[in-house]
Amino acid sequence: MGYVTRIVIIGGGPGGYEAALVAAQLGAEVTVVDCDGLGGASVLTDCVPSKTLIATAEVMTTFDSSYEELGIIVADDTPPEQQAARVVGVDLGKVNARVKRLALAQSEDIATNVTRAGGRVVRGRASVSPQQAPDGSRTVRVTGPVGEAGGPGEPEELVADAVLVATGGSPRELPDAQPDGERILNWKQVYDLDELPEELIVVGSGVTGAEFAGAYQALGSRVTLVSSRDRVLPGEDPDAAAVLEDVFRRRGMNVMSRSRAQSAKRVGDRVEVTLNDGRVITGSHCLMAVGAVPNTRGIGLEEAGVRLTDSGHIWTDKVSRTSAPGIYAAGDCTGVFALASVAAMQGRIAMYHFLGETVAPLRLKTVSANVFTDPEIATVGYQQSDVDEGRIDARVMKLPLLRNPRAKMQGVRDGFVKLVCRPGTGIVVGGVVVAPRASELIHPISIAVDNNLTVEQIAKAFTVYPSLSGSIAEVARQLQASKPGGDD
Template identity: 85%
Template sequence: MTRIVIIGGGPGGYEAALVAAQLGAEVTVVDRDGLGGASVLTDCVPSKTLIATAEVMTGFDSSREELGIELDFDGDGVGDQVRGIQVDLGKVNRRVKRLALAQSQDITGAVTRAGVKVVRGRGQLAPGQASDGARQVRVLDVDGVAGQTRELVADGVLIATGGHPREIPDARPDGERILTWTQVYDLGELPEELIVVGSGVTGAEFAGAYQALGSRVTLVSSRDRVLPGEDPDAAAVLEDVFRRRGMNVLSRSRAAAAKRVGNRVEVTLSDGRTVTGTHCLMAVGAVPNTADMGLAEAGVRLTDGGHIVTDKVSRTSAPGVYAAGDCTGVFALASVAAMQGRIAMYHFLGESVAPLNLNTVSANVFTDPEIATVGFSQADVDEGRIDARVVKLPLLRNPRAKMQGVRDGFVKLFARPGTGIVVGGVVVSPRASELIHPISIAVDNSLTVEQIAKAFTVYPSLSGSIAEAARQLHTPKTAEVQ
């Protein structure tokens, strides 16, 4: 029986374990924090649970007046204009932690039922290989104490150790006032004034969520706009929404330091300006968990930033060693980590497998409105990496959006000239994470705009805008619609 050892129990690790067990391998997962990893325990599941509460608050606040909903808090029969709905952050965070733990337990149950052995500890890869190609994995206790080491023998090893929040030397988190995104769920009360440092996906999501929950938010962005890595039209919509709702967005403002001053936090910008608030959330990227694992000594090539170098079937430079997830730096998404892990096991265990294709990955930013993308981007078109025609339809024209009081957002499709094959798309709307799926299917299966346009859609529906964009692209002489 082939022996597989997986170091790390996040999406890349536990999905790989399920595949390997299904294919008849003897599988051991070495995990230090709980199956599900950061994705389930401190990142995706907790943050999106928090955001779910924020969505209810935002949806009600932004559309109740237009929809004719009045609040009468004092019972005098006259609608009150003052916002009377508050959030109990302690209760919200208790629910967040409860759901994250439950999800981790569900994953553990599924993995153990599949016959996978789970070992709690910290894994290290020993140098060298035996004559039969086997490798040794050292398992230390969670704190890395060498005296508690045990040895596992593996024919194949998968490293899926994820990452952790990056820290600025002069802005060390204390878990009380200066926080990383893993620490915010310990807050018992809503921050009155929250400074969010970093305007990437994590920073934008938390900034929008806490603003919706009732915090006064300042977003510090080192770039000229929020979400610099996303579609520029989508980022412009979101930044406009943020500002319109009262967020203080500081563009081209790099944070140099953060310190506590009594019960407040002072953030110093690189140009000497200071910003103060009651709390500060540092969202300045992530660092791969690859240190002190013996990887270089075992022949695993790393980038200067510590990420593991892999090919499109998740192989590293060391024979018999694969890697998946955030520790590879390929694409920091749970779905990509899971796919990398599955591909690794299929490949190592001799099954046919298609290499990882990042051009079909769909992703979502869980702000309000959400931003979902798949395939080639506007930047790819603008910079000549692909020749594609573009149509963008504002949701203001969509009848369902009008009925729901949705003002912000659009659907954008990219299609190849001549063939009309859909190669990418962007959706900015409520529940864009759900609306992107038909576009993802089109991209993954090389469907044409004609095929999308001919499919029935429900009337009225937001998805009708996808079909309408396809119809406009199907017209030979259509120019871009703004």
């Protein structure tokens, strides 16, 4: 029998399971060690659940904001004086039951795909041996899950020619704002709620905070968003963040800028959040969305020679190698981009590299990302800040969606399309879309960035009339017309 390469993958999230599929297809012997279920936090407690919740919120928002303008009549025999302020409501218990059901089904589908491809899945927690064997292999020790009698399962030692660490991250917690799972929550715990929070305080205005704040406001909660910065989504395009903050405020959200939370404590059935300036705000529930920490401690990485950053993330190069021979890393534990798509790409690249296949290094400037608020914010490539701060010489053009005929028909008032291109060649190097389903609309811009297409090529491509995608071609035409030295 010929030699078979042995791969052990620690963590079954997107970086882990996508790597497992690639390695199995290339003939390696693959073992995935996972303690929660394949799909990881992305599928079980983060991306899939939150976007499922947001799908319900999106329907609510779309209906609330446009049913009268679109001429929809809601038949209701309830006397006007007894009607609630909203036309429609939500059963959060049913919503969360659906969220959990879909997440588990997705996890089971992933496990089936991995085992069908020839991979083995082991339930447990893994740690890496500090030394390599003379043949370059390493031992990964697996401690089984806790059994019914309360003790751990039998440990197992796996021999690996290469190890991929894809352990993800966990919610960051403040010392004086510890979640209790009932009134003070992190983003893993919100799906256990049976009733809609009457007054929800969201601490943190990054992507997670903004998404949950917008979703719960749409579902019917009165939301206060506490932001330590001068605007929501401080890491996103300023124009896009301004649109979203304006929408939040217009819909009734209390957005508290430049307000850093110091503590959160439960007082009976209420929560008190104390800010650094001494102000105290209260609500029925509080969601802590203050970032994540990598799951890299206690698994033998530093002892094995894996370099960790000050934040605890694993240092990797562009082909997912760590500083230790034979150990690769992918996903949120690397701190590259906290995106499932990036984790999956890192995992695939690692396997291609180790198994000797042709591999293209990770190109971060071709990564598209999306914030699932309403409206959505999608980005790819170089941004306005790169131009303003001199990191790239480029031209920028923005076109509001108010001028798009399809947007007018659908009652869409907020959003824009922005393109960034090189001044001489017109090659598209970045873009932003703020719109309903921006996650879908960003794709043609991503293709342009990845393939060095020009604004002229985008402008000449046919678009459906009327369509929101027509604004992408239109802003390309405007860039083409305003080209320095060209015909204006």
